[in-house]
Amino acid sequence: MSLLELRTVDKIFGGLHAVRGVSFQVEKGAIFGLIGPNGAGKTTLFNVITGVYTPEHGQILFDGQNIAGLKPALIAERGVARTFQNIRIFRTMTVAENVMVAGHHLHKASIASAMLRTRAYDRDEQALAKRARELLEVLGLAELADEVAGSLPYGSQRRLEIARGLMLSPQLLLLDEPAAGMNSQEARTLNEQIRFLRDQLGLTVILVEHNMAVVMNVCETIHVVDHGETIAQGTPAEIKVHPKVLAAYLGEEEPGTEASP
Amino acid sequence: MTQFLQQIINGLSLGSIYALIALGYTMVYGILKLINFAHGEVFMVGAYTGFYAAGALGVASFEAQNQGFPWYLALLVLIIAMAAAALLGVTIEFLAYRPVRSAPRLTPLITAIGVSLFLQNAGMLLFSPNPQRYPAILSEVRFELFGVIVTNIKLTIFAVALCLMLGLHLFVQKTWTGRAMRALSFNIDAAKLMGIDTNQVIRSTFAIGSGLAAAGGILFGLDQITINPLMGVLTGLKAFVAAVLGGIGSIPGAVVGGLLIGLAEQLTAGYLSPEYRDAITFVILILILLLKPEGLLGIVRVEKV
Amino acid sequence: MRAAVRLAIAAAALLAIYGLQLGVEAGFTEYVQRIILLAGINVILAVGLNLINGTTGQFSIGHAGFMAVGAYGTAFVGVQLAGPVHAALGSGAFSDALIFNLALLAGALFAGIFGLIVGMPSLRLRGDYLAVVTLGFGEIIRILFNNATFLGSATGYSGDDPSGLPAYTNFFWVFAWVAAIVILIHNLTFSQTGRSLTAIREDEIAAEAMATPTTRLKVTAFAISAATAGIAGGLFAHMQAGVRPEDFRFERSIDMVVMIIVGGLGSISGAILGGIFVAVSLELMRDLQQYRLVLYALLLIVIMIVRPQGLLGARELHHLLRRKKPAKATAPSESA
Numbered sequence: 001m002s003l004l005e006l007r008t009v010d011k012i013f014g015g016l017h018a019v020r021g022v023s024f025q026v027e028k029g030a031i032f033g034l035i036g037p038n039g040a041g042k043t044t045l046f047n048v049i050t051g052v053y054t055p056e057h058g059q060i061l062f063d064g065q066n067i068a069g070l071k072p073a074l075i076a077e078r079g080v081a082r083t084f085q086n087i088r089i090f091r092t093m094t095v096a097e098n099v100m101v102a103g104h105h106l107h108k109a110s111i112a113s114a115m116l117r118t119r120a121y122d123r124d125e126q127a128l129a130k131r132a133r134e135l136l137e138v139l140g141l142a143e144l145a146d147e148v149a150g151s152l153p154y155g156s157q158r159r160l161e162i163a164r165g166l167m168l169s170p171q172l173l174l175l176d177e178p179a180a181g182m183n184s185q186e187a188r189t190l191n192e193q194i195r196f197l198r199d200q201l202g203l204t205v206i207l208v209e210h211n212m213a214v215v216m217n218v219c220e221t222i223h224v225v226d227h228g229e230t231i232a233q234g235t236p237a238e239i240k241v242h243p244k245v246l247a248a249y250l251g252e253e254e255p256g257t258e259a260s261p
Numbered sequence: 262m263t264q265f266l267q268q269i270i271n272g273l274s275l276g277s278i279y280a281l282i283a284l285g286y287t288m289v290y291g292i293l294k295l296i297n298f299a300h301g302e303v304f305m306v307g308a309y310t311g312f313y314a315a316g317a318l319g320v321a322s323f324e325a326q327n328q329g330f331p332w333y334l335a336l337l338v339l340i341i342a343m344a345a346a347a348l349l350g351v352t353i354e355f356l357a358y359r360p361v362r363s364a365p366r367l368t369p370l371i372t373a374i375g376v377s378l379f380l381q382n383a384g385m386l387l388f389s390p391n392p393q394r395y396p397a398i399l400s401e402v403r404f405e406l407f408g409v410i411v412t413n414i415k416l417t418i419f420a421v422a423l424c425l426m427l428g429l430h431l432f433v434q435k436t437w438t439g440r441a442m443r444a445l446s447f448n449i450d451a452a453k454l455m456g457i458d459t460n461q462v463i464r465s466t467f468a469i470g471s472g473l474a475a476a477g478g479i480l481f482g483l484d485q486i487t488i489n490p491l492m493g494v495l496t497g498l499k500a501f502v503a504a505v506l507g508g509i510g511s512i513p514g515a516v517v518g519g520l521l522i523g524l525a526e527q528l529t530a531g532y533l534s535p536e537y538r539d540a541i542t543f544v545i546l547i548l549i550l551l552l553k554p555e556g557l558l559g560i561v562r563v564e565k566v
Numbered sequence: 567m568r569a570a571v572r573l574a575i576a577a578a579a580l581l582a583i584y585g586l587q588l589g590v591e592a593g594f595t596e597y598v599q600r601i602i603l604l605a606g607i608n609v610i611l612a613v614g615l616n617l618i619n620g621t622t623g624q625f626s627i628g629h630a631g632f633m634a635v636g637a638y639g640t641a642f643v644g645v646q647l648a649g650p651v652h653a654a655l656g657s658g659a660f661s662d663a664l665i666f667n668l669a670l671l672a673g674a675l676f677a678g679i680f681g682l683i684v685g686m687p688s689l690r691l692r693g694d695y696l697a698v699v700t701l702g703f704g705e706i707i708r709i710l711f712n713n714a715t716f717l718g719s720a721t722g723y724s725g726d727d728p729s730g731l732p733a734y735t736n737f738f739w740v741f742a743w744v745a746a747i748v749i750l751i752h753n754l755t756f757s758q759t760g761r762s763l764t765a766i767r768e769d770e771i772a773a774e775a776m777a778t779p780t781t782r783l784k785v786t787a788f789a790i791s792a793a794t795a796g797i798a799g800g801l802f803a804h805m806q807a808g809v810r811p812e813d814f815r816f817e818r819s820i821d822m823v824v825m826i827i828v829g830g831l832g833s834i835s836g837a838i839l840g841g842i843f844v845a846v847s848l849e850l851m852r853d854l855q856q857y858r859l860v861l862y863a864l865l866l867i868v869i870m871i872v873r874p875q876g877l878l879g880a881r882e883l884h885h886l887l888r889r890k891k892p893a894k895a896t897a898p899s900e901s902a
Contacts, residue, residue, distance in 0.1 A: 050775060052775075071774070072771075072774040072775050073774045073777050073778060073779055073780065074777075076774070076777035081776075084772065084775075088769045088771065088772035089769075089772070090764065090765050090769060090772070090773075091768060092768060092880060093761070093764060093765070093768065097761055097764075100761060101761050101773065101776055101778065102776035102778075104758075104777050104778065104779075105777070111754065111759050111790075114753060114754055114758065114759050114760075115750040115753045115754050116750075116753070117753050119568065121757070124758070125757070125758065164776060165776075167776070168776065294694070296694050296697075296698065357867055357871070361870055361871060361874070364870075364874060366693045367625060367693075367831070368874045369870075370625070370693075370694060370697060371823065371827060371866060371870050372870040372871065374627075374820060374823075374866070375863045375865075375866030375867040375870065376863070376867060377863075378820065378859060378862070378863035378866070379860060379863035379864055381859075381863075382859040382860040386856055386860065501698070505695075505698070536713060539709070540706060540709045543702040543703075543705055543706050546699070546702045547699060547702050547706075550688075550691060550695055550698070550699050551687045551688075551690075554691060554695060
């Protein structure tokens with residue numbers, strides 16, 4: 001059984017049919033790419049999967065259960081973490097605090113115990129802080145733990161978003177344009193980090209991305225959408241030469257023509 | 262039945278006044294996404310300007326001689342009040358709102374509340390906190406229609422309100438500024454990029470909205486006989502609820518909302534109890550925000566994530 | 567063991583407050599004492615409101631309603647309890663203390679419940695709409711009290727005694743409650759819950775994506791903030807002969823907003839400073855009685871334009887002493 005399965009999902013905003021009958025399956029442990037020209041509906045798909053929007057039709061099966069229309073917090077609890085296209089970190093909080101926010105499942109102490117600072121509360125708080133530092137280590141952010149998140153350089157902010165998502169102990173990680181604004185050196189590092197997330201942490205990763213150097217190198221399966229509809233799915237090699245994909249991107253960069261790192 | 266019709270007439274005339282004020286709220290919110298808390302005070306200033314202008318034009322002597330105030334002078338009073346209010350509105354925008362236009366939403370909200378409080382209390386200092394009797398800019402003539410008492414004042418309210426609303430409608434549909442106002446309410450950034458002078462359009466919006474509120478103020482004075490510096494607080498709030506009820510940002514919505522609130526208030530006072538005439542507005546506010554926050558004629562906006 | 571230490575500290579603190587009370591009552595005129603009490607009550611109001619407006623970033627401008635609920639609730643319960651408690655324990659400081667604090671807790675409970683009732687539907691709304699709804703609810707609550715005959719309607723409620731409500735409120739109780747509330751709210755703000763509330767303020771959508779139960783937390787924060795306003799109301803009520811709806815008009819809600827704005831939205835120390843500032847400045851402006859509110863309003867406008875973050879922004883006094891360092895420029899990191 002695949003970890004995530006979309007069955008003919010539709011999302012309509014008033015007059016705009018943003019997602020039309022999209023279906024795909026993502027196997028456990030896959031690194032799955034979702035690409036398409038601007039406005040194709042990729043981020044909308046992410047928003048539908050994570051519960052920000054409710055689809056008009058279709059099912060979204062996560063680990064066999066339909067999560068379509070559930071609230072985002074509930075879906076996150078079930079093990080779906082995401083990052084955002086526009087980086088939505090908590091700018092005035094420190095790096096460590098950003099990660100700790102996502103640790104609800106580690107922090108069972110009640111509000112009353114927080115107000116009274118009971119021993120149970122202190123224990124939970126320490127466990128939370130410890131786990132947060134571990135994740136920051138993994139993403140190479142440990143030194144910045146007490147810095148204000150908003151003052152971090154762009155690339156570090158992106159990594160912080162990932163660390164924060166990892167705090168949920170997710171099975172599935174959705175990355176929305178993680179390579180935006182990166183140069184080729186940083187993009188190479190990102191590829192390694194994505195592989196690390198899958199190989200060492202056992203995550204399944206879905207990637208929305210425009211940077212073809214990243215997509216073609218790190219994704220195993222690529223699903224292409226245009227104007228809300230699926231136009232192709234296959235391995236990077238297949239997608240590179242797929243006529244429909246080339247046609248959709250005509251006028252923009254053609255997939256596969258960037259020099260591989 | 263006649264009592265019911267009476268309440269309807271009264272409710273619609275009150276509602277017309279609310280509608281005139283609500284238009285100002287809705288237009289400003291549509292463009293700036295700002296609740297202009299001070300708008301109720303502009304209404305109040307309009308009423309007082311009419312009061313003083315009529316006095317200056319000798320309304321007292323006409324009253325003493327039991328003659329009607331000449332219609333052309335009444336019209337002059339209206340124009341003066343509307344112009345004064347327009348000037349006030351534009352000044353408020355320039356001094357208090359423009360500096361905080363790009364600040365997080367909280368800041369302009371508090372600024373608006375501050376301006377409102379300032380004008381209320383300044384009004385009490387300048388105009389005397391005691392209620393004043395409104396001059397007979399229009400002398401009352403009553404007549405009966407199907408057992409219902411209608412005064413020329415009520416008819417004037419309908420007429421003036423209707424004219425002004427029609428005028429606004431034509432303005433918004435046919436003139437360049439009106440079209441620009443609509444463009445800004447859809448997407449202010451795009452409008453700026455299209456080369457529209459947004460500051461100019463915003464100024465016009467405030468000016469027009471304030472002028473309409475002033476007209477409402479004079480009509481209110483004629484209808485309710487007394488005015489006081491705090492009259493803008495409750496009436497302004499009711500007009501705001503009217504704008505929300507109709508769909509904030511929607512001009513027809515403000516009209517519909519105003520009439521409905523006027524009717525609801527009058528019917529509540531007549532059939533339930535006068536104690537609750539003010540409360541009904543708050544109840545409507547809460548109901549509409551909980552059940553249909555975009556209002557009766559408003560559109561649901563989806564936030565881009 | 568830990569509990570024992572804490573109890574010892576609490577006892578010492580209460581003794582200190584009692585000592586201060588003796589000093590204040592000896593050293594200051596009644597007029598100044600009243601201002602000090604009002605400042606304390608303001609601090610409670612401000613710290614409580616700051617939890618929902620500042621830390622959680624929601625905008626409530628009708629909190630006077632909750633203060634009213636607490637005031638009436640405390641007064642009413644106090645009057646009901648007086649008989650049985652005096653019968654069982656006689657009169658005197660101890661039974662008064664018992665009655666008062668039980669009544670305050672009751673007032674806080676009622677206010678908290680109202681907070682839930684108002685909060686649950688309202689907190690689905692964003693920004694301006696939430697502000698207006700809370701304003702509406704605040705007014706409705708006041709109108710309800712204005713028409714509640716068993717509570718005296720517009721003339722107000724002053725209990726059974728012709729001389730009015732018992733004057734339970736004094737320096738000790740006000741500042742004991744100030745200390746308790748400041749500590750509890752401080753602990754809450756700097757906890758995982760507080761972090762979650764701040765996250766909701768910063769970016770509610772991202773907070774939700776990180777499994778934060780946003781609605782539940784917002785409503786809870788709202789209820790807690792309403793309950794603290796209730797305590798303030800109860801303390802206020804027993805400084806007066808009676809509780810009147812007049813005392814809880816929209817202007818009172820605005821006072822509270824001014825307190826936290828001046829101090830800095832989101833800062834507990836700021837709220838404390840703001841609460842004191844409002845109490846003192848309103849008194850200082852009493853001579854300029856007519857101009858008082860005009861100046862107040864001008865102050866509000868000027869602050870918004872010139873320094874909207876207030877005195878401390880969202881930082882605490884003790885944070886200013888150890889500044890947070892700006893991030894050092896780092897090279898693209900080596901992958902883990």
